Each structure stands twice: as C-alpha cells, then as structure tokens.
Amino acid sequence: MGKPLRVGIVGCGAIIAQYLTNFRKLRDIELVAVADLDPARAQAVADDYEGVRATSVDELLAADDVELVLNLTIPAAHAAVALKAIAAGKSVYGEKPLAATTAEARQVLDAAHEAGVVVGCAPDTVLGTGIQTARKAIDDGLIGAPISASATMVTPGHERWHPNPDFYYQPGGGPLLDMGPYYVTALVTLLGPVVSVMGAASHTRNVRTIGSGPRQGETVPVDIDSHVTGVLVHTSGALSTLFMSFDAVKSKSPNIEIHGSTGSLVVPDPNHFDGEVQLFSLGADGWETLPVSAGYVDSGRGFGIADLASTAQGEEPRAGGALAYHALEVMESVLESAHSGRAVPIQSTVERPKSVELTVLADDINMLEAQEAAS
The missing domain is CATH 3.30.360.10 (Dihydrodipicolinate Reductase; domain 2)
Structure with a gap:
C-alpha cells in the first residue's frame, strides 16, 4: 500500500553491517528494532541507526510495529527463531541456510503457511x-x-x-x-x-x-x-x-x-x-x-527483502522459502549421497524464479547513472 515494510533484526553479528548499509537507502524498508543475545551488540547498532531501538528477542517478536523479522542468528538457531517469529504473526527473512536440516526447514514453511505469513531467505545475490x-x-x-x-x-x-x-x-x-x-x-x-x-x-x-x-x-x-x-x-x-x-x-x-x-x-x-x-x-x-542487461542495479544484502516487500500477495518471492528449501535439500542430499555412495532423488521442486528486469531500487544517484550507462 505504498508504506515501507517494518523490519526487526534478531542477531547483530558481523553480517549485519552489510544489511544496515543497504537498509539506509532502500525506501521500501524501515528498520525499527534490533535484538541480540548480547544486549551491548544490539545497543551499538541502535546507537548508530536513527530511529532504531534495541530490545530483547522476546520484546522484538512481540512488537506491534515489526512486520518482518530478519533472522541473522547462527545456522543452528535459524529454525527456532523463525518458528517463534511466525508464531508471533511475523513474516521471516533468514540468512542462509533456511535451517540446519530439511526437517526443520519443513516445519518453518508449514508453520508459515498455516499462519498466512511469508518466508524469504538469502542468498539474494x-x-x-x-x-x-x-x-x-x-x-x-x-x-x-x-x-x-x-x-x-x-x-x-x-x-x-x-x-x-x-x-x-x-x-x-x-x-x-x-x-x-x-x-x-x-x-x-x-x-x-x-x-x-x-x-x-x-x-x-x-x-x-x-x-x-x-x-x-x-x-x-x-x-x-x-x-x-x-x-x-x-x-x-x-x-x-x-x-x-x-x-x-x-x-x-x-x-x-x-x-x-x-x-x-x-x-x-x-x-x-x-x-x-x-x-x-x-x-x-x-x-x-556482455553488457549489463538485467537485475537490481548496484544491489547488496537486503535487496531480497525489498523484492519480497513488492511481491504480490499470494505470490512466492524470488528469494523465497520454497527456493531456499529446495537448495537445502539438494545440499543435504549431496552429503547423504557422499556417505551412502548412492544417487539420491530430490523430493522437492520449485518454480524457476522470475527474472529481474534491469531495475534501480535504492535512492542513490550513482545507481541511476549506472543504469543509464548500461542501457
């Protein structure tokens, strides 16, 4: 409806810096809260980002002004945090992989479907x-x-x-x-x-x-x-x-x-x-x-969330949970095959994501100039 997607981040480790850089220029995203098991790390982010508050994880998940939770925890915690966010009625976008196992990832996707919320996942590269x-x-x-x-x-x-x-x-x-x-x-x-x-x-x-x-x-x-x-x-x-x-x-x-x-x-x-x-x-x-002919110009981590924000209701995001699940099953099955010595069939499938036309998403004059030079 023309309003930015309000995002809360759980996990303030090394990768958060790249997301923060891009959130500052993506007009479709509004960062409102951050949380970490180490409160000092969350507070350091809040101190450096105007309008953002540091909270506990539980407070962030319960916050009325958080519509999507960006899950930047370690892989072993991806599913647990995602399930808590979904139970609180939030959409979720996670760092890769979607979960540590396909069994956990299936729980996340099933819970999201039942709750009517959206799951997205890196990589958005x-x-x-x-x-x-x-x-x-x-x-x-x-x-x-x-x-x-x-x-x-x-x-x-x-x-x-x-x-x-x-x-x-x-x-x-x-x-x-x-x-x-x-x-x-x-x-x-x-x-x-x-x-x-x-x-x-x-x-x-x-x-x-x-x-x-x-x-x-x-x-x-x-x-x-x-x-x-x-x-x-x-x-x-x-x-x-x-x-x-x-x-x-x-x-x-x-x-x-x-x-x-x-x-x-x-x-x-x-x-x-x-x-x-x-x-x-x-x-x-x-x-x-080849000349640059497609994709989000001068993009970075977080553009998958902006893409998700612009995805029509009921439509799978390009960097969506279904694609992340399929990729995880492929990788898990490669390891299974390595240990068993047998070929492993992949049970899931996914629609090949829609292509991205050459597009500028961020408010940056350099990006506009880059697109004009590429066209």
Whole structure:
C-alpha cells in the first residue's frame, strides 16, 4: 500500500553491517528494532541507526510495529527463531541456510503457511546484475540448449579471518552448507530445479586454529565434511558439478561456468551481486563481455527483502522459502549421497524464479547513472 515494510533484526553479528548499509537507502524498508543475545551488540547498532531501538528477542517478536523479522542468528538457531517469529504473526527473512536440516526447514514453511505469513531467505545475490545478466543470456538463447555447469568455491578455511569460526565446523556449517547456498541457488536460477544428486566428501583435519581476534591461537573442533563434490541433475537434463572446499588453497577456475550447444558463459561469483558475464560463442575468436542487461542495479544484502516487500500477495518471492528449501535439500542430499555412495532423488521442486528486469531500487544517484550507462 505504498508504506515501507517494518523490519526487526534478531542477531547483530558481523553480517549485519552489510544489511544496515543497504537498509539506509532502500525506501521500501524501515528498520525499527534490533535484538541480540548480547544486549551491548544490539545497543551499538541502535546507537548508530536513527530511529532504531534495541530490545530483547522476546520484546522484538512481540512488537506491534515489526512486520518482518530478519533472522541473522547462527545456522543452528535459524529454525527456532523463525518458528517463534511466525508464531508471533511475523513474516521471516533468514540468512542462509533456511535451517540446519530439511526437517526443520519443513516445519518453518508449514508453520508459515498455516499462519498466512511469508518466508524469504538469502542468498539474494542472485537478484543482482551478475547472475541476472547471465540468466537473460541463457533465456535469450545465446548459448543454445544448456548442457552442463561447474561451480567452484575454494578457501583454506574461514578460521583464518573470522574471530569466532566455531559454527562453520559444526553441523549446519561446512563448505557446502555455508557457501553452497550461493552456488546452488544460482544454478537453480540459471538452469532450473534439480531432480537427483550424487556426492563425495572428505574430512582432512580434526581441529582448526583461529587466526585473528581475541581468541587467536585457540583451536576449534571440526565435526563436518570440509571438502565436498557433487553432481546435480537438473529437470532440463543439464548436469552441474559442485566443488566446495574449506581445505584447498586457491582456484584459478571461474566461480561458475555454463556450457550450451552453441556457446559457453563465465558467470561471476554468486557471493557477489555484480561482476562481468563473458560469452564464447561457437565459431568465435574469443570471449566477449556482455553488457549489463538485467537485475537490481548496484544491489547488496537486503535487496531480497525489498523484492519480497513488492511481491504480490499470494505470490512466492524470488528469494523465497520454497527456493531456499529446495537448495537445502539438494545440499543435504549431496552429503547423504557422499556417505551412502548412492544417487539420491530430490523430493522437492520449485518454480524457476522470475527474472529481474534491469531495475534501480535504492535512492542513490550513482545507481541511476549506472543504469543509464548500461542501457
């Protein structure tokens, strides 16, 4: 009805800074309250953001002026916080993954359906100009019929930079569940839903040493697979290969490549919202960089919530719970296959999210200039 969506945030850890930067310029979002198990962290956010109050979690969930709860807690707490918010009549948008397991995620979606509220979930990076320009290239037939894709994420481990990396190495963490949502969500956005998977995984170290912050030098136990590979079979017949590692050092390969019958695409890092899309057409002499042609211009974390706010009632948001559930089932099934040695069918499916036309959402003159330059 023309009013901004009033948002309360639960969890004031490192990721909140990116959301706050974008909330300040998204006219469809009004941040009203923040909460954290550490009250000082919530108060620090409130002190720096005009019009925002720090509360307890229970007070935020009960607040009449909070319409949507942005859940920025650790993965193990995603479902519990989401269910409490839904029980209080709030819509929910969560950081990825939707929950630690598909069983928990199903509880969240069923509760939301029963309550008549909306569930959204990161990553919303797929709404930016990088993935959306690649999506448009595929939809426009620039590579012909899609045949295959590869997705590569390599890092020696988040403990090298994160001061409290414990949750990355606990159930619900690991390279696949931590970083895989960006890649799987991008692959589904580009190529459609997945019908079956096969996987393999390894565990190379039992402990990790924290490399920065007040706990530098402490070790944390590793209770997850730290290197995972998988093959995804899409409904279309296209095959995607995943390579997700917290063990290897570096990769020179593109983050995502898509191959079709008449061309190949280099797709930018799905952990970012922009980046160059490159095309090599059959018979060409080299790669060409495609002009930006789709997606939210100069976007960032939180744009999925603005997209949700503009979604018609009864319609699934682009960064919605159904897509997040499907991506989680794909990842969970890759790990199941890795341990069983058998292919695993995917029970859920999802509509390929609607594409995003080249759009400016935020009040920023630089964004307007960028859109004009791209058109």
